[in-house]
Amino acid sequence: xxxxxxxxxxxxxxxxxxxxxxxxxxxxxxxxxxxxxxxxxxxxxxxxxxxxxxxxxxxxxxxxxxxxxxxxxxxxxxxxxxxxxxxxxxxxxxxxxxxxxxxxxxxxxxxxxxxxxxxxxxxxxxxxxxxxxxxxxxxxxxxxxx
Numbered sequence: 370x371x372x373x374x375x376x377x378x379x380x381x382x383x384x385x386x387x388x389x390x391x392x393x394x395x396x397x398x399x400x401x402x403x404x405x406x407x408x409x410x411x412x413x414x415x416x417x418x419x420x421x422x423x424x425x426x427x428x429x430x431x432x433x434x435x436x437x438x439x440x441x442x443x444x445x446x447x448x449x450x451x452x453x454x455x456x457x458x459x460x461x462x463x464x465x466x467x468x469x470x471x472x473x474x475x476x477x478x479x480x481x482x483x484x485x486x487x488x489x490x491x492x493x494x495x496x497x498x499x500x501x502x503x504x505x506x507x508x509x510x511x512x513x514x515x
Contacts, residue, residue: 371400374411374447376503377488378496380404382479384472390423397426409433411445454482
């Protein structure tokens with residue numbers, strides 16, 4: 370999952386039976402084409418993020434890698450908050466029979482999270498509304514920069 374810490378948008382919820390460092394790089398490249406390159410990426414210390422290939426990719430693209438300390442989820446609060454909502458409102462309530470079904474329901478949750486649910490931290494706007502308002506008030510920035 371990829372969350373934009375500024376806008377609180379969930380940019381990606383990649384669903385597969387197993388993900389590795391190549392999947393991480395591929396998804397990041399897709400997101401960079403759509404949203405532009407960030408300056409830094411915060412992640413946990415999972416093997417898919419600490420792999421040498423991922424670290425080399427970050428260096429090549431001049432991305433600062435911020436890893437949270439092991440066992441310190443509070444250092445990644447936005448993602449942990451999203452994870453709690455995701456688990457309580459979808460994962461604990463559904464039994465997925467196929468990967469296709471899981472992908473569909475999870476993407477539906479992601480879109481609803483971004484476009485329907487207001488966030489108190491965003492002055493009760495949805496992440497999509499906040500992003501739009503920010504871009505309107507900062508016309509020198511392109512939408513992909515936020």
